[in-house]
Amino acid sequence: MSSPNETWAPTSWRQKTIRQNPSWPDAAELAAVEGELRAQPPLVFAGEARDLISHLAAVADGKAFLLQAGDCAESFHDAAADSIRDKLKIILQMAVALTYASGVPVLKVGRIAGQFAKPRSEEFETQGDQVLDTFRGHIVNGEEFTAAARRPDARRLLAAYHQSASTLNLLRAFTKGGFAALSRVHQWNQEFVEGSPQGRHYAEVADDIERAVRFMRACGIDMARESSLSGVDFYTSHEALILPYEEALTRQDSLTGNWYDCSAHMLWIGDRTRHRDEAHVEFLRGVHNPLGIKVGPSTDADELIAILDTLNPQRIVGRITLISRMGHRTIETALAPLVQRVRDEGHPVVWACDPMHGNTIRADSGRKTRRFDDVLSEVKSFFEIHRSLDSWPGGLHIELTGDNVTECLGGGSDLNEADLETNYTSVCDPRLNASQSLDLAFQVSEFLQA
Ligand code: PEP
Numbered sequence: 436m437s438s439p440n441e442t443w444a445p446t447s448w449r450q451k452t453i454r455q456n457p458s459w460p461d462a463a464e465l466a467a468v469e470g471e472l473r474a475q476p477p478l479v480f481a482g483e484a485r486d487l488i489s490h491l492a493a494v495a496d497g498k499a500f501l502l503q504a505g506d507c508a509e510s511f512h513d514a515a516a517d518s519i520r521d522k523l524k525i526i527l528q529m530a531v532a533l534t535y536a537s538g539v540p541v542l543k544v545g546r547i548a549g550q551f552a553k554p555r556s557e558e559f560e561t562q563g564d565q566v567l568d569t570f571r572g573h574i575v576n577g578e579e580f581t582a583a584a585r586r587p588d589a590r591r592l593l594a595a596y597h598q599s600a601s602t603l604n605l606l607r608a609f610t611k612g613g614f615a616a617l618s619r620v621h622q623w624n625q626e627f628v629e630g631s632p633q634g635r636h637y638a639e640v641a642d643d644i645e646r647a648v649r650f651m652r653a654c655g656i657d658m659a660r661e662s663s664l665s666g667v668d669f670y671t672s673h674e675a676l677i678l679p680y681e682e683a684l685t686r687q688d689s690l691t692g693n694w695y696d697c698s699a700h701m702l703w704i705g706d707r708t709r710h711r712d713e714a715h716v717e718f719l720r721g722v723h724n725p726l727g728i729k730v731g732p733s734t735d736a737d738e739l740i741a742i743l744d745t746l747n748p749q750r751i752v753g754r755i756t757l758i759s760r761m762g763h764r765t766i767e768t769a770l771a772p773l774v775q776r777v778r779d780e781g782h783p784v785v786w787a788c789d790p791m792h793g794n795t796i797r798a799d800s801g802r803k804t805r806r807f808d809d810v811l812s813e814v815k816s817f818f819e820i821h822r823s824l825d826s827w828p829g830g831l832h833i834e835l836t837g838d839n840v841t842e843c844l845g846g847g848s849d850l851n852e853a854d855l856e857t858n859y860t861s862v863c864d865p866r867l868n869a870s871q872s873l874d875l876a877f878q879v880s881e882f883l884q885a
């Protein structure tokens with residue numbers, strides 16, 4: 436088993452058992468692509484990852500709240516500026532409502548600029564008498580059910596890198612160039628509240644925020660010039676699944692000599708690859724980025740502690756975020772013992788709630804969907820359980836888009852199964868659309884204040 440003292444190198448995961456690994460048909464091509472990626476600039480800097488750890492340490496201490504959100508899977512067909520902007524816009528709007536309600540800073544982390552790889556339950560997909568590789572996200576193959584599209588193609592690693600670079604470039608411009616100013620984001624929230632039937636329920640919260648904004652102005656705060664009000668810090672994250680890609684973007688920081696995976700600020704490990712003595716944990720234990728670990732209903736407490744000992748032997752506060760994704764019923768019994776055990780073992784963690792992945796169902800049409808009410812119910816239980824244990828419910832992890840999609844059921848606009856056919860564009864899991872996302876944020880705000 437990997438012990439903290441065992442030698443680590445960016446390549447040491449190659450000696451371990453690996454799950455969810457595409458069967459790359461052309462090893463020479465993959466090696467050539469890895470070489471090309473190694474020659475590219477990093478997407479993020481070590482210092483930024485360190486800043487994020489210090490912000491996450493504040494979350495672990497109950498002094499900040501984490502909002503991590505974005506696509507289930509980013510798509511090579513959708514790199515348009517508008518859709519990146521609209522996703523950012525929704526995340527900023529949610530963050531304002533949550534900041535007001537929680538009374539603490541909200542740390543914004545996107546599932547964006549690199550979230551291209553998908554772990555899958557089945558290795559193959561069968562249609563009629565044809566059996567093909569499963570779709571694993573655009574960094575690996577195409578979603579169309581043809582032999583050509585489903586063949587893993589190493590050149591896609593380069594395409595993912597370039598799309599991540601241009602997405603991140605735009606995000607950096609939007610978040611520092613005035614687009615994210617508090618007064619603007621608040622204005623959008625007022626438009627949601629005034630302009631939609633579901634928004635009207637939240638008039639009270641919006642009025643309270645309006646009063647706070649007016650108060651700041653009256654005190655002489657120049658909202659356009661005050662940098663904390665005119666721009667925001669925004670960080671990127673994705674599941675570290677395709678290890679040749681992650682390895683190639685792993686660089687040694689000249690300041691500290693530590694290794695950082697410079698493909699994103701934060702990386703997480705999925706519910707299907709969080710095995711202690713296997714490749715994904717081995718890779719992540721050596722990089723110094725903040726890490727997320729998905730914690731699903733099958734999580735064994737002893738195993739979780741062993742993973743924490745491996746990934747955070749020095750118990751650095753802010754290094755680990757545990758993202759529980761139990762399902763709205765299972766959370767009632769499964770979460771509390773894990774929270775208690777992690778605390779008893781003295782592991783400092785952020786606890787965040789992913790109310791999406793334990794609540795996926797199939798509509799009669801066969802489409803994957805989620806009920807807004809199940810999502811909300813899991814979030815509500817998450818808050819109640821943490822409160823009852825005197826633990827800080829540190830964050831939310833959401834799959835969403837700023838587009839007007841019809842992928843999840845219910846929410847303010849009350850989408851039903853027939854509506855799923857209208858605009859279902861996700862290449863993987865169903866996402867909350869813009870108004871469902873705001874609906875969620877405002878509802879959470881209400882019970883944060885309760
Ligand atoms: C995801 O976050 O998209 C995902 C696949 O989650 P999990 O590993 O929790 O199933």
Ligand code: CO
Binds near residue numbers: 508792834863864
């Ligand atoms: Co998903």
